[in-house]
Amino acid sequence: MTPIESIQAAKEKIIRQLYADLEATPESERFFNAGNIRDCEKDLDHYIHLLSKAHESKNLQKEISKHIKWIFQSLATFKSGDESPEFLWGFIYNGYTKELTDFILQAAFTFGLEKGKLKTIKSNIFHLTHHPHSFDTFSIYIGSTPNSGVVLQLNRRTGCFEYNENPHGDSYGLPVFNLKSHDDCEALSFEVLTAGAYKTFLLKAQRPVDRVLFKAILQLHQSEVLKPQPRPDYCKIELELEKGVLTNLSTLHYDSDNHIINMFTEGTGIKAFVKELDATGAFQNSNNAAPHPAIVSEKFVLVYAVPKWKYYEIDSLTIHEDIVTITTKTKQFEYEAEGVFNVVSSDITSKTLVYELKSYPFMITLLNELLPSREMFKSRFE
Numbered sequence: 001m002t003p004i005e006s007i008q009a010a011k012e013k014i015i016r017q018l019y020a021d022l023e024a025t026p027e028s029e030r031f032f033n034a035g036n037i038r039d040c041e042k043d044l045d046h047y048i049h050l051l052s053k054a055h056e057s058k059n060l061q062k063e064i065s066k067h068i069k070w071i072f073q074s075l076a077t078f079k080s081g082d083e084s085p086e087f088l089w090g091f092i093y094n095g096y097t098k099e100l101t102d103f104i105l106q107a108a109f110t111f112g113l114e115k116g117k118l119k120t121i122k123s124n125i126f127h128l129t130h131h132p133h134s135f136d137t138f139s140i141y142i143g144s145t146p147n148s149g150v151v152l153q154l155n156r157r158t159g160c161f162e163y164n165e166n167p168h169g170d171s172y173g174l175p176v177f178n179l180k181s182h183d184d185c186e187a188l189s190f191e192v193l194t195a196g197a198y199k200t201f202l203l204k205a206q207r208p209v210d211r212v213l214f215k216a217i218l219q220l221h222q223s224e225v226l227k228p229q230p231r232p233d234y235c236k237i238e239l240e241l242e243k244g245v246l247t248n249l250s251t252l253h254y255d256s257d258n259h260i261i262n263m264f265t266e267g268t269g270i271k272a273f274v275k276e277l278d279a280t281g282a283f284q285n286s287n288n289a290a291p292h293p294a295i296v297s298e299k300f301v302l303v304y305a306v307p308k309w310k311y312y313e314i315d316s317l318t319i320h321e322d323i324v325t326i327t328t329k330t331k332q333f334e335y336e337a338e339g340v341f342n343v344v345s346s347d348i349t350s351k352t353l354v355y356e357l358k359s360y361p362f363m364i365t366l367l368n369e370l371l372p373s374r375e376m377f378k379s380r381f382e
């Protein structure tokens with residue numbers, strides 16, 4: 001079979017699958033129809049035709065990239081003005097992402113597509129979110145800065161990581177190819193076909209804690225570790241690291257009926273983060289738009305709202321198995337009065353607060369490896 005015949009065979013296989021899935025789906029549950037499939041087949045045929053003419057261009061790579069972008073746009077909707085809003089996204093993002101992406105990639109390489117220039121990202125910032133009761137069960141941002149990085153999100157159905165091309169909008173993941181480690185997780189690399197280009201990313205660990213997260217990504221990819229249905233009381237976990245320093249650890253706790261435990265109630269989750277202070281020693285409040293003195297310091301604090309809201313500066317934060325223990329320093333910060341932005345401090349005896357984490361064994365193990373590997377907190381102003 002010639003390369004062109006292989007492309008045609010791959011296209012026909014996709015079309016047969018679409019018709020078979022349509023036939024097997026009850027009419028009330030269908031999100032596409034036979035007309036959508038015919039449009040898809042026409043678009044794929046036209047894509048092949050465009051690629052076959054790409055060599056006539058002075059810039060082959062630019063021409064192929066243009067056609068990749070066109071086919072992504074063409075398959076992104078069903079081209080119907082009266083569609084329900086939830087079905088505005090077509091086959092490429094609605095159930096057939098991998099099949100169509102594989103086809104687009106195979107055809108493009110057959111007609112001369114080359115891999116794009118390697119993009120290297122130093123892992124200075126991590127933002128991890130694990131929500132066991134959500135479709136996006138595990139998502140992680142890895143970047144050199146807050147605005148220069150990548151988002152990888154685990155598809156619970158497939159057990160594979162996907163690349164989120166639009167992290168600030170609708171979350172539609174694209175398949176990740178050739179995810180692998182280098183030098184014992186000193187770096188991770190992967191490839192992705194986005195609208196208009198085939199990109200290769202190299203994520204480079206800067207600190208020991210980065211390697212812990214790279215290892216976790218590799219363990220999760222193409223696995224069923226987080227696929228089992230979570231227990232109702234499994235907690236949501238969110239954490240941020242900046243240059244190896246833990247700047248945010250938040251957990252949202254649920255009871256045995258999967259109801260969120262109110263933050264003013266015993267058994268609530270952790271809310272630890274970095275808080276900025278101005279020259280008067282007052283915390284900056286994001287809800288206060290009034291002018292305030294310049295920011296001169298910051299503290300790693302814990303919000304403890306039982307029975308009312310207050311901050312404690314954290315002295316230590318440790319984990320042993322499923323128990324997180326936080327020891328505070330000898331200052332307590334709270335609002336001067338209800339509705340008043342000023343935060344006042346008072347001397348207290350150091351407190352020890354204990355939080356039980358209920359989660360998948362994988363997440364408990366990850367936190368037990370990650371938290372001891374982090375850099376100690378130090379104010380950026382010191």
